[in-house]
Amino acid sequence: MGRNPLYIFLAKAAFWLPLCLGLWYWKAEWFNSPAALVSSWIMQGFFDGWVESVEWSRRTLSVLTTLELPNIPVPAERSGQVGLLVVQTNPLFYGYGLPLFAALLLSSGEARRWRKLLFGALALIPLQSWGVCFDILRQVAIEAGPAVRAQAGFSRWQIEVIGLGYQFGYLILPTVAPISLWLALNRQFIPMLMLEGGLQRSEYPGKSV
Amino acid sequence: MLRFFLVFVAILGGLFLFELAPPGQSLVVTPWTSTLTKLSYELIAPFDPNVIAHGKVIQNRSDGQGISIEAGCNAIEASIVLIAAILAFPAPWRHKLRGLAFGILAVQGINVLRVISLFYLVQWRADIFEFAHLYLWQALIMLDVLVVWLIWIRAMPERRMFPHGT
Numbered sequence: 001m002g003r004n005p006l007y008i009f010l011a012k013a014a015f016w017l018p019l020c021l022g023l024w025y026w027k028a029e030w031f032n033s034p035a036a037l038v039s040s041w042i043m044q045g046f047f048d049g050w051v052e053s054v055e056w057s058r059r060t061l062s063v064l065t066t067l068e069l070p071n072i073p074v075p076a077e078r079s080g081q082v083g084l085l086v087v088q089t090n091p092l093f094y095g096y097g098l099p100l101f102a103a104l105l106l107s108s109g110e111a112r113r114w115r116k117l118l119f120g121a122l123a124l125i126p127l128q129s130w131g132v133c134f135d136i137l138r139q140v141a142i143e144a145g146p147a148v149r150a151q152a153g154f155s156r157w158q159i160e161v162i163g164l165g166y167q168f169g170y171l172i173l174p175t176v177a178p179i180s181l182w183l184a185l186n187r188q189f190i191p192m193l194m195l196e197g198g199l200q201r202s203e204y205p206g207k208s209v
Numbered sequence: 210m211l212r213f214f215l216v217f218v219a220i221l222g223g224l225f226l227f228e229l230a231p232p233g234q235s236l237v238v239t240p241w242t243s244t245l246t247k248l249s250y251e252l253i254a255p256f257d258p259n260v261i262a263h264g265k266v267i268q269n270r271s272d273g274q275g276i277s278i279e280a281g282c283n284a285i286e287a288s289i290v291l292i293a294a295i296l297a298f299p300a301p302w303r304h305k306l307r308g309l310a311f312g313i314l315a316v317q318g319i320n321v322l323r324v325i326s327l328f329y330l331v332q333w334r335a336d337i338f339e340f341a342h343l344y345l346w347q348a349l350i351m352l353d354v355l356v357v358w359l360i361w362i363r364a365m366p367e368r369r370m371f372p373h374g375t
Contacts, residue, residue, distance in 0.1 A: 006360060009359075010356055013352055017352060018345065025340055096344045100348045103348075104355075164229065167229055170281065171280065171281050172221070172286060174347070175290070175350075175351035176221070176290055176351075180214070184214075187210060190362060193359060194363065
């Protein structure tokens with residue numbers, strides 16, 4: 001068992017993953033700031049018709065909109081005023097790919113790992129922003145109701161795309177992206193593993209390795 | 210590598226779309242989530258008489274605390290990723306089928322462990338439930354997928370590895 005590089009990799013990953021995740025969660029506001037910033041640029045750039053401003057604090061990204069909420073009871077002293085929609089999201093939901101990527105990189109003992117780590121961290125930012133932006137859009141286009149949806153001007157097919165983009169950004173991207181990136185930056189790992197497995201079997205024919 | 214990645218993305222996208230579509234939901238997602246709930250319940254019940262299960266919910270009878278198995282918690286996405294990775298990688302079909310059978314079993318087995326651990330975590334340590342549920346277990350399940358896939362690759366028949374007899 002000790003000779004199998006896969007078991008060594010697994011043991012290292014079991015050590016690094018909780019450590020990286022813990023550090024990332026502890027310093028979440030710091031690690032998730034770049035994606036929060038990119039998301040706020042995207043929202044303000046592409047949806048300036050209804051995005052008033054974006055705030056990032058205490059692990060929450062708040063989007064203040066100009067979209068009016070219908071049927072909100074307004075006190076008598078504030079008659080004439082309207083309630084505006086504020087959308088909130090947690091970028092951490094879409095950002096745990098970074099500690100997963102770091103753990104994989106540190107477990108596979110690669111050369112130039114810090115350079116690769118920096119490159120990977122930068123590459124994951126737009127993918128995390130994908131999840132954050134689609135979550136905001138989903139809340140506006142689907143959850144906030146038909147009156148808000150009509151003000152934002154989303155068509156039927158756009159709503160379908162938003163729903164699909166959100167599901168993909170929440171269920172697939174956070175985990176598949178870091179692993180794909182790790183494999184792309186560590187291309188010799190798979191051939192090395194196949195070769196090592198083949199040699200092991202030829203050395204001990206008939207024995208399960 | 211590029212060919213593998215493109216085929217992987219195509220299969221992943223196709224299976225993911227099927228999962229989200231109404232036929233995928235009614236034929237696979239809902240029945241499997243219900244089966245996962247029952248299986249987890251059956252494993253807990255002999256040791257914990259307070260546990261009850263209904264639909265996709267596992268609950269503690271005495272205090273009502275429990276979990277609901279939602280999208281992302283039934284390991285269907287993890288299985289889809291594994292299926293796409295195995296099908297996209299060049300290998301004999303027999304090896305692929307063996308990898309799919311054992312691989313999906315391994316991923317779902319770990320996921321049962323996740324469901325049971327989260328059921329008790331929400332009752333005993335609700336303060337760390339969010340971290341374990343949303344981040345730690347999500348990453349662990351995908352690490353499981355990766356390790357299963359790597360084990361499958363390592364066990365590739367020699368003829369596929371050395372096609373020119375080198």
